[in-house]
Amino acid sequence: MSTPSKVFILYTGGTIGMAPSDPNNLASPLTPQPLDDLIQWVPSWKNGVVEKDEKDNNKIKSIKLENGISLGFDNFEKPLDSSNITPADWQIMAAGIEKVYNEYDGFVILHGTDTMAYTASALSFLFENLAKPVVITGSQLQISHERTDGVMNLVNAVHIAGWKSTGLPCIPEVVVCFADKLLRGCRTSKVSSTAWAGFDSPNFPHLGSIGEHIKINEDLLRSIPDEKQSFHVIKDIDTNVIDITLNPGMQASQLKKIMEPKEVHAIILRTFGAGNAPDKKPFLDVIENIVNADKTIVNITQCQQGMVEMGLYASSAALLERGVISGLDMTPEAALTKLYVTLANKIGIQRALQMQVSQRGEQTENLFDLRYGECGNSGESTKSFDEFRTPDRRFNVKRLSRAVVRFQSLGVVGTETGKPVSIRVFMNKPGSKSETPKDDPALIANFMIEADGKDHNVVNVVPENTSRGYIGDGDITLSVRADEGVKFWFKGLYLALFAKA
Amino acid sequence: MFESYKNNRLKKICLIYTGGTIGMTKDGKGVLRPPDNPEDFTKIAPEINEIAEVDFVALMNKDSTNIVPSDWTAMAQAVYDRRNDGYAGFVIAHGTDTMHFSSSALAFALGPGLSFPVVFTGAQTTPAIAHGDARINLVRAIKVAQEDFAEVVISFGDYVFRGCRTQKKDEKRFDAFESPAIYPIADITEKILRYPIARSRSDSDVTNEINLIPDYADGVIQVGLIPGLKPDLLIPLIENPECKGVVLQSFGAGNVPDDGIYAFGDFIRRAVSYNKPVVITSQFPANSTLETHYAPGVAAVEAGALATGNMTSAAATVKFRWVLARVEKEIQENIISTNNKLSRIKDLMGEVYVREMD
Numbered sequence: 001m002s003t004p005s006k007v008f009i010l011y012t013g014g015t016i017g018m019a020p021s022d023p024n025n026l027a028s029p030l031t032p033q034p035l036d037d038l039i040q041w042v043p044s045w046k047n048g049v050v051e052k053d054e055k056d057n058n059k060i061k062s063i064k065l066e067n068g069i070s071l072g073f074d075n076f077e078k079p080l081d082s083s084n085i086t087p088a089d090w091q092i093m094a095a096g097i098e099k100v101y102n103e104y105d106g107f108v109i110l111h112g113t114d115t116m117a118y119t120a121s122a123l124s125f126l127f128e129n130l131a132k133p134v135v136i137t138g139s140q141l142q143i144s145h146e147r148t149d150g151v152m153n154l155v156n157a158v159h160i161a162g163w164k165s166t167g168l169p170c171i172p173e174v175v176v177c178f179a180d181k182l183l184r185g186c187r188t189s190k191v192s193s194t195a196w197a198g199f200d201s202p203n204f205p206h207l208g209s210i211g212e213h214i215k216i217n218e219d220l221l222r223s224i225p226d227e228k229q230s231f232h233v234i235k236d237i238d239t240n241v242i243d244i245t246l247n248p249g250m251q252a253s254q255l256k257k258i259m260e261p262k263e264v265h266a267i268i269l270r271t272f273g274a275g276n277a278p279d280k281k282p283f284l285d286v287i288e289n290i291v292n293a294d295k296t297i298v299n300i301t302q303c304q305q306g307m308v309e310m311g312l313y314a315s316s317a318a319l320l321e322r323g324v325i326s327g328l329d330m331t332p333e334a335a336l337t338k339l340y341v342t343l344a345n346k347i348g349i350q351r352a353l354q355m356q357v358s359q360r361g362e363q364t365e366n367l368f369d370l371r372y373g374e375c376g377n378s379g380e381s382t383k384s385f386d387e388f389r390t391p392d393r394r395f396n397v398k399r400l401s402r403a404v405v406r407f408q409s410l411g412v413v414g415t416e417t418g419k420p421v422s423i424r425v426f427m428n429k430p431g432s433k434s435e436t437p438k439d440d441p442a443l444i445a446n447f448m449i450e451a452d453g454k455d456h457n458v459v460n461v462v463p464e465n466t467s468r469g470y471i472g473d474g475d476i477t478l479s480v481r482a483d484e485g486v487k488f489w490f491k492g493l494y495l496a497l498f499a500k501a
Numbered sequence: 502m503f504e505s506y507k508n509n510r511l512k513k514i515c516l517i518y519t520g521g522t523i524g525m526t527k528d529g530k531g532v533l534r535p536p537d538n539p540e541d542f543t544k545i546a547p548e549i550n551e552i553a554e555v556d557f558v559a560l561m562n563k564d565s566t567n568i569v570p571s572d573w574t575a576m577a578q579a580v581y582d583r584r585n586d587g588y589a590g591f592v593i594a595h596g597t598d599t600m601h602f603s604s605s606a607l608a609f610a611l612g613p614g615l616s617f618p619v620v621f622t623g624a625q626t627t628p629a630i631a632h633g634d635a636r637i638n639l640v641r642a643i644k645v646a647q648e649d650f651a652e653v654v655i656s657f658g659d660y661v662f663r664g665c666r667t668q669k670k671d672e673k674r675f676d677a678f679e680s681p682a683i684y685p686i687a688d689i690t691e692k693i694l695r696y697p698i699a700r701s702r703s704d705s706d707v708t709n710e711i712n713l714i715p716d717y718a719d720g721v722i723q724v725g726l727i728p729g730l731k732p733d734l735l736i737p738l739i740e741n742p743e744c745k746g747v748v749l750q751s752f753g754a755g756n757v758p759d760d761g762i763y764a765f766g767d768f769i770r771r772a773v774s775y776n777k778p779v780v781i782t783s784q785f786p787a788n789s790t791l792e793t794h795y796a797p798g799v800a801a802v803e804a805g806a807l808a809t810g811n812m813t814s815a816a817a818t819v820k821f822r823w824v825l826a827r828v829e830k831e832i833q834e835n836i837i838s839t840n841n842k843l844s845r846i847k848d849l850m851g852e853v854y855v856r857e858m859d
Contacts (some may be wrong), residue, residue: 029799080760081756081760082752083726083751083752083753083756083757083758083759084758084759084760084761084763085728086728086729086758086761086763087728087729090728113753114752114753114756115728115752118727118728119728122728190752190753190784190785191785192681192785239729239730239731240734241727241729241730242724242730242734242735243724243725243726243727243730243750244722244723244724244725245723245724245725245750245814246723247602247721247723247815247818248568248569248570248572248573248599248602248603249569249570249571249717249719250721250722250723251719251720251743253743254720254722254738254741254743254744257737257738257741257743257744258722258735258737258738260737261734261737263733263734264734268725268727270725272565272566272598272599272669273566273597273598273669273672274672274673276564276566276598277566278566278567279564279566279567280567301672302669303669303670303671303672304670304671305670305671305672305673305674306671306672306673307672307673332725336727340729
């Protein structure tokens with residue numbers, strides 16, 4: 001006899017429960033059907049012990065299966081096609097689970113495929129201290145269809161949620177179980193609208209594979225929260241966000257127009273490649289004005305796979321400097337839903353930090369962008385600069401993968417016009433002098449700048465031994481030095497720290 | 502000297518350089534930038550001169566992020582002007598970020614009359630990376646341009662894709678592109694293995710007459726449908742006189758919300774009343790948005806939105822701009838009246854022109 005467990009199934013609608021609106025016309029538009037019509041199609045559940053609803057004898061309240069799992073059910077009053085799922089519905093789902101959270105060992109949500117990845121991401125962020133599996137599934141063909149994938153998906157999802165009975169590890173996360181894959185919810189993207197394997201996590205390994213056996217990669221699972229950290233649901237979200245895809249020749253003025261209404265609080269900007277956007281002045285000016293109006297811009301890539309590398313190259317650094325937030329390698333679904341939550345309760349620099357640091361395992365790296373401020377201008381230059389910044393407490397130097405130092409609008413006046421001069425940046429060595437040797441291990445960048453009176457944007461990846469040796473858990477001081485007789489100014493000095501999440 | 506070409510007369514290939522990673526070099530400061538002298542570009546793969554007689558055209562030198570529709574026009578014109586100069590094919594070296602937009606744009610500009618290959622290629626790494634893909638992709642593209650193709654293609658990694666059916670899928674890996682709705686049109690092996698769907702120089706519909714239509718309208722904006730997006734937020738967008746049309750990127754197979762305050766029907770009808778088309782694309786163009794059986798997709802089309810079959814989002818957006826420019830010109834020349842603008846756009850969008858959908 002296997003260990004008894006309780007699994008709660010919440011039916012929200014979607015293809016899995018659809019049927020032609022006109023039963024006599026198979027080509028009529030598909031519309032969602034009630035829950036009880038759906039569960040009768042699972043052959044292995046027919047042997048279960050059924051308990052009917054006390055009030056409505058036609059309604060199934062629970063089924064006790066032979067494998068020890070007891071199923072409890074609830075459903076949306078009006079099952080929805082998933083393209084009509086809204087943030088209010090996420091709250092209904094979250095509240096539905098919160099209500100019975102202590103009663104059950106795991107949860108299954110039946111959902112349409114179109115916005116399943118959005119819901120999976122949203123619930124990941126809405127649930128704090130989740131200690132039990134929430135498994136989202138659905139199907140590409142309705143469960144009544146002779147070739148349906150719905151039965152398999154539903155039964156597998158129940159097996160994962162009923163971990164106490166099935167002997168699988170407890171997955172304290174929102175996950176998507178679809179076809180042969182088990183995926184972290186906030187890493188999941190829809191990748192095909194027709195294939196059985198309609199979902200994938202392009203930037204993260206699968207949490208599990210489903211074949212003859214269900215195999216879970218336990219190393220990848222998030223840890224189960226401490227018992228003192230009680231489960232709760234975040235209620236406040238701000239959905240006044242627009243999702244814009246860059247395409248060649250898009251006018252900056254249009255972007256401006258979109259962001260003008262005060263109801264629009266943020267945009268998700270789907271840029272090219274590794275976070276690239278036009279670096280022409282009109283475009284950057286519009287970006288700057290949007291950010292100055294206290295609106296948020298999050299940069300994610302149009303490519304299914306890959307990471308926004310703002311701050312690694314001079315062209316995209318221009319966006320970071322203007323206050324654009326890096327979406328790193330988040331899926332569009334995760335970036336959006338995380339933004340909904342972040343917009344509602346974080347302001348200013350905290351908002352950028354919150355977005356650029358992993359909350360639920362939704363990204364591979366965290367980005368801490370330290371801003372050391374400006375120094376003089378072309379009329380008023382200086383010979384040296386020292387400033388310190390303290391990284392956020394979530395920064396862990398042991399997980400540092402890359403450190404990148406960059407100047408925005410760096411200019412120099414030297415002894416001889418046009419001749420390149422050396423501008424050196426030292427880390428945690430405030431006593432450095434202009435004659436400190438160039439092989440000093442605290443030297444993190446040596447920029448050769450032409451003394452032409454013009455502004456230069458320059459970037460340098462800090463050598464690994466330096467960043468490891470000279471960054472501790474505390475403050476990070478940067479000191480800028482130049483050759484004798486050389487003066488400089490800059491609009492911004494930045495240190496971007498990328499650390500494994 | 503490379504074996505197989507020793508005693509053959511080399512074919513003529515025109516190599517057009519537009520910029521991108523494939524040509525980038527490191528300057529003294531360690532910053533990547535386009536080569537000061539674009540002619541240096543051909544030096545990344547000296548062997549191309551042993552497999553073809555290569556003429557080099559330095560058309561522009563741009564990071565592909567900064568490519569705009571007037572650059573598409575310049576590229577199409579550059580090919581068109583040299584169409585009778587005895588070239589077996591053209592290679593266009595281009596940045597990867599927007600290559601699929603440019604290849605779609607040239608497919609429409611040069612049209613179904615094209616009787617030779619126009620091969621886009623580029624690279625994920627600069628030529629300085631020894632194990633990178635810059636040199637090999639260029640050499641392969643020069644080879645592909647000599648083969649029996651009569652269309653705009655992207656040659657990248659191990660595959661040749663139809664230019665108007667390709668999208669960028671990965672910003673790092675060497676297999677950067679995919680063609681989600683159809684197979685690649687050829688595999689690159691020792692021989693170039695063409696698949697039957699590839700368009701051949703000898704196909705009956707290849708006319709040798711290029712009807713060059715290289716113009717693209719501006720004012721098209723692409724908005725993603727996301728759960729919780731109130732259509733009202735987008736009203737200022739369509740009221741802006743600079744906006745000539747909207748591309749809505751749908752969930753899945755073309756479904757658009759049709760419920761309550763999030764329903765897009767009124768928004769679409771309003772845009773249509775302003776004579777501004779609304780085009781629906783899918784991020785997953787494997788399935789046709791035209792044949793949707795789901796109520797929410799049907800509602801959008803009934804409200805006047807234009808479905809885009811299984812076109813990629815990039816091809817649909819480019820085609821939309823190209824159709825819009827054509828129709829604007831027809832109105833200007835009094836060939837059609839403004840009242841018929843939307844129906845004319847609908848007809849042209851629905852018509853397969855260069856196998857951009859099926």
